[in-house]
Amino acid sequence: MKPPHPADKARYVREMFTRIARRYDLMNSLMTGGRHQAWRRVAARMAEPQPGGLALDVATGTGDLALALLTETPVRRVIGVDFSDGMLRVGREKLRRKDADGRVSLVVGDALSLPFPDKIFACVTSAFLLRNLADLAQGLAEMRRVTQPGGRVIALEITQPTLPGWSHLFGWYFHRFVPRLGALVSGDREAYTYLPRSVERFLPPTELSGLMERVGLRDVGYRRLGLGTVTIHYGTA
Numbered sequence: 001m002k003p004p005h006p007a008d009k010a011r012y013v014r015e016m017f018t019r020i021a022r023r024y025d026l027m028n029s030l031m032t033g034g035r036h037q038a039w040r041r042v043a044a045r046m047a048e049p050q051p052g053g054l055a056l057d058v059a060t061g062t063g064d065l066a067l068a069l070l071t072e073t074p075v076r077r078v079i080g081v082d083f084s085d086g087m088l089r090v091g092r093e094k095l096r097r098k099d100a101d102g103r104v105s106l107v108v109g110d111a112l113s114l115p116f117p118d119k120i121f122a123c124v125t126s127a128f129l130l131r132n133l134a135d136l137a138q139g140l141a142e143m144r145r146v147t148q149p150g151g152r153v154i155a156l157e158i159t160q161p162t163l164p165g166w167s168h169l170f171g172w173y174f175h176r177f178v179p180r181l182g183a184l185v186s187g188d189r190e191a192y193t194y195l196p197r198s199v200e201r202f203l204p205p206t207e208l209s210g211l212m213e214r215v216g217l218r219d220v221g222y223r224r225l226g227l228g229t230v231t232i233h234y235g236t237a
Helices: 006-034 035-047 064-072 085-097 137-147 167-185 189-201 205-214
Strands: 054-058 077-082 102-109 121-127 147-158 218-225 230-236
Touching: 006 035, 006 085, 006 167, 006 189, 035 064, 035 147, 035 218, 035 230, 054 064, 054 189, 054 218, 064 077, 064 085, 064 102, 064 121, 064 205, 085 102, 137 147, 137 205, 167 189, 205 218, 205 230
Parallel strands: 054 077, 054 121, 077 102, 121 147
Antiparallel strands: 147 230, 218 230
């Protein structure tokens, strides 16, 4: 499968996530052995928002990281934004089940042009977004733009591990097993073939840190989890 042309990437990604929305949470749990929720909780705590502030979760999908911000931090309210109506529909159903729709709001919006004024959020987070952006620098700049001075920008991403032996095993699992599992569970092998290839093409953590600094974030760094298979990137606006 060839990667989508940059001009078509946003449409490609939106359509893909809309197709798999109903099975997205299940696939995340199966692929990670349920660890994806623990990673989100760590990312939420690393956001360190001021008590009573307003938080933003970009590319919120079905709302799991938005919910983690609500339970793991002292924010008063969370807004989740995503450009896939299908993902947001699943997310709103989840919020109603968890009785959280009064404190978490899900809205349609584009990560490359966030529909919010400058400097209004105590923290801005994302999970598994950055690889999917047609313009990575623009997406990071938008996250910084809407963050209050001193607030943190947090991005949880899948990364390629570097541990000898484990990296080879993970590569087999991610490139061979995950697409088959995706075809079986979601009926969409293409989406779960795109996933490992998007990770393969993505910047390593050190290069992403450099880009975060170039868009104006300070105190940039990262923390690896899951034997190096995921990384939480952070910076201060």
